Amino acid sequence: MIAEKMKPLLQNNSAIRMMFEEGKRLASIYGSEQVYDFSLGNPNVPAPDSVKQAILDILNEEESTFVHGYMSNAGYEDVRETIARSLNQRFQTNFRLENIIMTVGAASGLNIILKAILNPGDQVVTFAPYFLEYGNYVRNYDGQLVVVSPNVESFQPDLQEFAEKIGYKTKAVIINSPNNPTGVVYSRETLIQMAAVLEAKSKEIGHPILLISDEPYRELAYDGVEVPYVTKYYGNTVICYSYSKSLSLPGERIGYLVIPDSVADAEQVTAAAVIANRVIGCVNAPSLFQRVIGRCVNEKVNLEAYDRNRNLLYNRLTEYGFHCVKPEGAFYLFVKSPFEDEKEFCDICKNYHVLVVPGSSFACAGYVRISYCVSYEQIERSLPAFQKIAAECGLMAEEGRL
Amino acid sequence: MIAEKMKPLLQNNSAIRMMFEEGKRLASIYGSEQVYDFSLGNPNVPAPDSVKQAILDILNEEESTFVHGYMSNAGYEDVRETIARSLNQRFQTNFRLENIIMTVGAASGLNIILKAILNPGDQVVTFAPYFLEYGNYVRNYDGQLVVVSPNVESFQPDLQEFAEKIGYKTKAVIINSPNNPTGVVYSRETLIQMAAVLEAKSKEIGHPILLISDEPYRELAYDGVEVPYVTKYYGNTVICYSYSKSLSLPGERIGYLVIPDSVADAEQVTAAAVIANRVIGCVNAPSLFQRVIGRCVNEKVNLEAYDRNRNLLYNRLTEYGFHCVKPEGAFYLFVKSPFEDEKEFCDICKNYHVLVVPGSSFACAGYVRISYCVSYEQIERSLPAFQKIAAECGLMAEEGRL
Numbered sequence: 001m002i003a004e005k006m007k008p009l010l011q012n013n014s015a016i017r018m019m020f021e022e023g024k025r026l027a028s029i030y031g032s033e034q035v036y037d038f039s040l041g042n043p044n045v046p047a048p049d050s051v052k053q054a055i056l057d058i059l060n061e062e063e064s065t066f067v068h069g070y071m072s073n074a075g076y077e078d079v080r081e082t083i084a085r086s087l088n089q090r091f092q093t094n095f096r097l098e099n100i101i102m103t104v105g106a107a108s109g110l111n112i113i114l115k116a117i118l119n120p121g122d123q124v125v126t127f128a129p130y131f132l133e134y135g136n137y138v139r140n141y142d143g144q145l146v147v148v149s150p151n152v153e154s155f156q157p158d159l160q161e162f163a164e165k166i167g168y169k170t171k172a173v174i175i176n177s178p179n180n181p182t183g184v185v186y187s188r189e190t191l192i193q194m195a196a197v198l199e200a201k202s203k204e205i206g207h208p209i210l211l212i213s214d215e216p217y218r219e220l221a222y223d224g225v226e227v228p229y230v231t232k233y234y235g236n237t238v239i240c241y242s243y244s245k246s247l248s249l250p251g252e253r254i255g256y257l258v259i260p261d262s263v264a265d266a267e268q269v270t271a272a273a274v275i276a277n278r279v280i281g282c283v284n285a286p287s288l289f290q291r292v293i294g295r296c297v298n299e300k301v302n303l304e305a306y307d308r309n310r311n312l313l314y315n316r317l318t319e320y321g322f323h324c325v326k327p328e329g330a331f332y333l334f335v336k337s338p339f340e341d342e343k344e345f346c347d348i349c350k351n352y353h354v355l356v357v358p359g360s361s362f363a364c365a366g367y368v369r370i371s372y373c374v375s376y377e378q379i380e381r382s383l384p385a386f387q388k389i390a391a392e393c394g395l396m397a398e399e400g401r402l
Numbered sequence: 403m404i405a406e407k408m409k410p411l412l413q414n415n416s417a418i419r420m421m422f423e424e425g426k427r428l429a430s431i432y433g434s435e436q437v438y439d440f441s442l443g444n445p446n447v448p449a450p451d452s453v454k455q456a457i458l459d460i461l462n463e464e465e466s467t468f469v470h471g472y473m474s475n476a477g478y479e480d481v482r483e484t485i486a487r488s489l490n491q492r493f494q495t496n497f498r499l500e501n502i503i504m505t506v507g508a509a510s511g512l513n514i515i516l517k518a519i520l521n522p523g524d525q526v527v528t529f530a531p532y533f534l535e536y537g538n539y540v541r542n543y544d545g546q547l548v549v550v551s552p553n554v555e556s557f558q559p560d561l562q563e564f565a566e567k568i569g570y571k572t573k574a575v576i577i578n579s580p581n582n583p584t585g586v587v588y589s590r591e592t593l594i595q596m597a598a599v600l601e602a603k604s605k606e607i608g609h610p611i612l613l614i615s616d617e618p619y620r621e622l623a624y625d626g627v628e629v630p631y632v633t634k635y636y637g638n639t640v641i642c643y644s645y646s647k648s649l650s651l652p653g654e655r656i657g658y659l660v661i662p663d664s665v666a667d668a669e670q671v672t673a674a675a676v677i678a679n680r681v682i683g684c685v686n687a688p689s690l691f692q693r694v695i696g697r698c699v700n701e702k703v704n705l706e707a708y709d710r711n712r713n714l715l716y717n718r719l720t721e722y723g724f725h726c727v728k729p730e731g732a733f734y735l736f737v738k739s740p741f742e743d744e745k746e747f748c749d750i751c752k753n754y755h756v757l758v759v760p761g762s763s764f765a766c767a768g769y770v771r772i773s774y775c776v777s778y779e780q781i782e783r784s785l786p787a788f789q790k791i792a793a794e795c796g797l798m799a800e801e802g803r804l
Contacts, residue, residue, distance in 0.1 A: 001610060001667040003521050003543070006674040013677055046466035059457060064448035068651045104506055104655070108683035119405050136681040141405070208403060249470045251689025253506070265403040272408040275415055279538040281510035286688040287653025 009136065023355050030353060036382035038370045039355040041180065041331070043248040045301045045373070051247060054295040058288065068287055073278045075102025075256070075285055079294040083256060086297045091229035099260055101273055102285035102293075105253040106216045106242035110137050111280060113212055113238050113257060114172070116272035118143040122171035124212075127157045129181050129334065129364035131214075134174055143171070150364045155182040155325055155334070159193050166201040172210040173198070178217035178227060181362045181369035182334040183310075183327020185221060188228045195234035202236075208264035211237040216255075217330040219246035219300050222307045225328040235262030238269075243293060245331075248301045254289040306331050309372040313379050317370075320387055321395030331373040334359070337366050338393035348392055352385040411538065425757050432755060438784035440772045441757045443582065443733070445650040447703045447775070453649060456697040460690065470689055475680045477504025477658070477687055481696040485658060488699045493631035501662055503675055504687035504695075507655040508618045508644035512539050513682060515614055515640050515659060516574070518674035520545040524573035526614075529559045531583050531736065531766035533616075536576055545573070552766045557584040557727055557736070561595050568603040574612040575600070580619040580629060583764045583771035584736040585712075585729020587623060590630045597636035604638075610666035613639040618657075619732040621648035621702050624709045627730040637664030640671075645695060647733075650703045656691040708733050711774040715781050719772075722789055723797030733775040736761070740795035744770050750794055754787040 002010070019039065026035045058067055074080065080097035087093050103109040114124070120142035126134055128150040135145045146165050151158040157175070175194075177186035186194075194211075202209050213230040218241065221227050231237045242255035259270045277284065284290075313333060314326055323336040335356075337345040342358045342365060349356050349368075359367030372379065390396045404412070421441065428437045460469055476482065482502040489495050505511040516526070522544035528536050530552040537547045548567050553560040559577070568575075577596075579588035588596075596613075604611050615632040620643065623629050633639045644657035661672045679686065686692075715735060716728055725738040737758075739747040744760045744767060751758050751770075761769030774781065792798045 001519055001612065001665070002670050002674045003517065003519055005521075006518055006677065009677045009681065010670065010673055013673065040472075042467075042472045044467055047470050051470075052461050052466070055457065055461060059454050064454070065444075065446055065650065068449050068453075068653050070442075070444045070652045104684055107685050111683035115405065116408055117403055117405055119407075133681065137683065140681060210403065248467065250472045251470050251686060251692075253685060253688050263403070268404050268412065271412055271415065272404045275408065275411045279411065279535065279542060280682055281513035281539065282506055282684065283509050283655060284653060286655050286691070288690070289688070290653075 101257040106240040109240035112276040115276040123169040126174040129362035155184040176214040178329025185328040191233040216242040221329040320390035449650040503659040508642040511642035514678040517678040525571040531764035557586040578616040580731025587730040593635040618644040623731040722792035735772040
């Protein structure tokens with residue numbers, strides 16, 4: 001009964017499901033306190049209190065048929081206006097409400113913009129390591145994902161290979177900074193160089209290349225690092241934003257697209273994106289949470305908690321002999337596996353009840369992703385296990401024998 | 403820049419947008435009290451108070467990271483269990499939580515099941531008049547919508563033409579009862595006959611045909627009419643449900659799919675639908691409203707308000723000489739146009755500031771859809787206009803001259 005296109009997805013899915021099952025199995029045997037699950041990207045820091053207050057205020061102050069009703073497929077105009085103004089204030093941009101489309105999270109935003117622009121066979125370039133769903137999103141519209149190899153020195157993009165991989169079929173590029181899974185933030189310099197490549201290549205191939213910036217981790221940046229606003233470096237850029245991490249609302253599916261006037265055929269692309277939002281069945285972003293965003297546009301979760309986790313885990317793991325680029329954003333460490341086949345390393349971790357994700361799940365074998373969006377206590381409790389893992393992998397002697 | 407597939411959608415869209423603009427234009431000239439907009443399906447009856455109470459209770463009783471967090475792509479298990487039990491109690495079915503997938507409304511449910519099963523070129527049959535988005539949903543997955551002509555006597559489905567239109571390429575059938583735009587409810591007898599056709603034809607073509615029942619209007623039925631539960635008449639049925647109308651939450655995008663065990667390859671279809679939910683970018687249905695449904699599963703909006711509207715509008719319009727099958731469900735009247743070209747009739751209506759939707763927007767020319775999900779006062783205020791329209795169309799003399 002099922003579609004041919006779904007069959008490979010079903011096969012892959014069972015691998016991921018097996019990992020979940022393994023976590024559950026371990027927890028049922030040893031107790032959940034004795035299992036250190038670093039595999040998920042589910043924020044453990046609660047939404048700010050202002051979100052709850054906003055919901056209460058909205059329910060008291062606004063009409064039910066308005067709060068829970070249909071609005072334009074692009075979203076409530078006042079909310080889009082509020083977002084545009086907030087962006088303009090923060091990034092000295094020049095957006096109007098017409099540049100903002102409210103979406104069912106960034107994942108839906110990505111689907112909408114890809115549906116709006118992709119013809120079958122069009123290529124979309126991205127940089128390994130990357131969130132493997134990008135491939136599924138691109139294939140939804142019969143496009144082809146082209147992957148630039150990881151630059152394992154810094155995990156900044158390899159712009160030379162990037163230029164080589166752009167060709168006549170290239171329609172778009174997806175970037176993700178702060179990055180899942182590396183935590184790397186693309187610098188201003190990187191974006192300037194990337195824009196130069198895109199402009200030169202657009203001329204060469206004779207059509208514009210759309211840069212799609214997937215930004216669910218924008219607000220999760222540490223040590224005062226700048227996360228440059230991409231539309232300022234390359235005009236033909238669309239932003240996919242999500243409040244999943246910045247307000248800890250991943251289940252609510254709320255985000256937005258920014259389609260600036262500087263995008264090629266901006267008016268048509270915007271109209272197509274709004275229609276795509278409707279016909280893929282979203283119709284509109286959830287209404288109550290649109291109104292919440294209207295009141296909480298400048299709020300953020302408690303970043304200090306993530307920062308504390310980051311420092312504890314990074315400092316200890318490197319102390320134990322693990323290698324890792326220090327993440328400047330998001331809530332992941334991307335740690336080099338002591339073995340070429342990182343799945344072997346994942347298995348050793350599992351023996352110590354530590355669950356991490358193999359880098360091949362991000363098209364970057366030889367590494368593992370460790371999510372630190374967990375409690376500080378879980379990290380503290382897990383440290384002896386990481387120490388034993390390091391010893392078993394020959395990175396350091398066991399603590400007692402140092 | 404935009405995809406070829408989006409271009410016809412952009413053209414159609416401008417026609418709909420023009421209608422909205424026309425409504426706004428009239429309201430700005432004559433005042434919104436003097437414009438009678440019957441064009442939209444946006445519920446005017448507020449959500450039950452229990453929905454607000456449920457939100458308040460959830461925010462007070464449950465953890466933020468749980469309420470707003472990720473869960474399984476299929477939805478919270480306890481909520482799916484609650485829905486399965488409620489259905490079993492109401493319809494003597496035998497569902498388990500595994501048969502329920504929470505979705506971003508019924509529109510998303512339709513997309514998910516179509517993505518799960520359609521191969522390019524597969525045909526999906528539906529009955530005119532129908533919600534034109536069905537065609538867009540089917541084309542999203544490169545399927546082809548095949549339309550059975552309207553049976554304008556009763557607007558029950560023409561089962562003879564139905565049987566003739568099923569062929570080897572038929573993969574699925576979409577029905578919608580209570581129906582948008584006719585308000586007709588498919589009887590038990592109709593479903594028994596439809597199931598017989600489907601079973602005979604499945605054998606003939608050598609593969610199962612999936613019946614997809616789109617049920618956003620299930621709870622909106624009047625005069626005690628039964629809305630039979632379709633899975634009981636044909637095992638190979640998937641239900642797409644939405645709380646948009648039953649709880650007046652259309653903007654919140656909350657609904658579910660039921661995939662019974664009796665569906666062909668049920669386990670694979672369910673797994674594919676859950677993956678489709680993820681990869682089309684929804685990821686999961688909005689989390690807070692899933693939890694609301696868990697607490698409000700047996701709640702309903704005030705149906706009496708719609709019923710009062712229905713009776714007032716139906717009685718008066720037929721009194722004025724208009725022809726219409728009395729709707730037993732939903733919140734629409736589907737009225738015969740006095741002229742062959744119903745757009746001419748729509749234009750006359752517009753001259754009296756009455757906005758209605760041409761039947762050709764539902765693949766059924768010669769009729770217009772009048773939404774009565776408006777205030778009783780709007781209907782009362784509009785009656786003199788309808789009387790004048792009837793007179794101008796030669797259906798009756800003007801009131802003064804009777």
